[in-house]
Amino acid sequence: MTTTRAARRRRASRRVRARRTLVATVAVALIAGAVAVFALTRAPIAPSETRAASGAPSSSPTPTPTPTPLSPAQRLLSTTTDPNACAVSFAGDGIALDPQVQTQGVRYEALPIPRADGRVFAGxxxxxxxxxxxxxxxxxxxxxxxxxxxxxxxxxxxxxxxxANAAEDAGIPILMYHQFTRKPEGEDGWLRGNYAYVGDFDAQMAYIKDADFYLPTWDELSAFIDGALFLPRHSVIITDDDADSSWLELAAPIVDGKNLLTTSFVITSFRTEPTPNKFVLQRSHTHDMHRAGADGKGRMVNEDADTIAADLEQSARILGAKEVVAYPFGHYNDTTKEGVRRAGFELGRTIEPGYVRIGTDKLALPVVRINYGMTVDDLKAKIG
Structure with a gap:
């Protein structure tokens, strides 16, 4: 009896221990499940937070690079979409000039002519x-x-x-042509001397090209007269009067083919067409002053200064430029000069023979006239 009771107590004790073990196991499983759910629902911890929590050093974020500042030339180019635009910058002792936008394949326009006390700009x-x-x-x-x-x-x-500028003692020739002919023997009539044989003209232009003559612009000539710009003796300016049809047909293509800057003086009441090519500047031969006035001389010495100025203003509007005027027939006087000044022109070209030098009257520029029959050797004797 006693043995049986003891056996029953032992079996009961084992069942209690088994139930306790089961309860503990279930409790552990429930806790583990809750922890897993919590881990799945919690936001991920950033690596920097993990490093901070673990005590590991953290690195700073990569800084945004600072853009390289644009140069003045680059800033200038950013203002245009022209694929042929070129930013031209200027350098040298005492030079502090902003860059300019120029156009590739076109002649330079309005290059600066700096001035400085005690020295002369030389290009x-x-x-x-x-x-x-x-x-x-x-x-x-x-x-x-x-x-x-x-x-x-x-x-x-x-x-x-x-x-050094004074010692150069340059005398700048302004060549003056008029009409042109294909006839080696020339043209007949009282204007025969005006007609250059186009073969001679071609040879003369080839000489100027091959001999590397410097071709000053009119603003350079003006600065040279002031003593503010050095021009070499080996310089020449090429001009044509009247913009005759023979000039346009025969001579203009020659200067274009040789890339020689030339000025054509146009009577704008007769001709308003644009320049024939990019190497021909068109400047004023007046609008309607290339006619005789009351005394038989040109209107430029018969009209008052205001009338002359109004005529030149009209000419300038058609040509899109002022700068220089060639006096019709070469006639001018003090009233002519006043009219030219009032119109805003800086230079006046006569038909008087000579060379432009430092100090020359800007409203009385002399010329080297080219007549029929003049050869390359004749030109060399005139311009060196």
Whole structure:
């Protein structure tokens, strides 16, 4: 009996322990499940937080790079969408000029002519060595076509002393042509001397081209007269009077083919067509003053200053430029000059023979007239 009771107590005790073990196991499983659910629903911990929690050092975020500032030339180019735009910058001693937008394949326009006390500007050059040596064959001005690399170019300033400028003693010839003919024997009539044989003209232009003459622009000539710009003796300005049909048909293509800057003086009451090519500047031969006035001389010496100025203003509106006027028949006087000044023209060209020098009257520029029969040797004797 006693043995049986003891056995029953032992079996009961084992059942209690088994139930306790089962309850503990279930409790552990429930806790583990709750922890898993909590881990799945909680936001991920950032690596930096993990490193901070673990005590590991954290690295700062990569900074945004600062853009390289644009150069003045690059800023200028950013203002245009023209694929042929070229930013031309200027360098040299004492030069503090903003860059200019020029157009590749077109002649340079309005290049600056800096002035400085105690020295004379001697032009723009492609390199510092050319600027130092004043290499005339490389000097850049409005007679040259714009060329660039990657839409940019730098021009370097040359300088000379006033003493060196005076010692050069340059006399600048302004060649004056009129009409042209295909006949080697020339034309008949009282205007025979005006007609240059086109074969002679071609040879003369070839000489100027091959001999590397410098071709000053009119603003350069004005600065030269002031003593503010150095021009080499080996310089020449080519002009034609009247814009005759023979000039347009025979001569203009020659200067275009040789890339020679030329000025055609146009009577705008007769002709209003645009320039025949990019190497021909069209400037005023007046609008309607190329006629005789009351005394038989040109209207430029028969009209008052206001009438002359009004005529020149009309001419300038048609041509889109002022700068220089060629006096019809070469007639001018003080009233003529006053009218020219009132119209805003800086230069006046006569038919008087001579060379432009420092100090020449800007409203009485002399010329070298080219007559029929003049050869290359004749031209050399005139211009060197």
């Amino acid at each position: 723009w050059y492609p390199t510092t060595s050319d600027a130092s040596a004043l290499t005339a064959s490389t000097r850049v001005n409005g007679a040259d076509l714009v060329t660039c690399t990657d839409r940019e170019r730098v021009l370097h300033a040359g300088w000379v002393t006033p003493q």
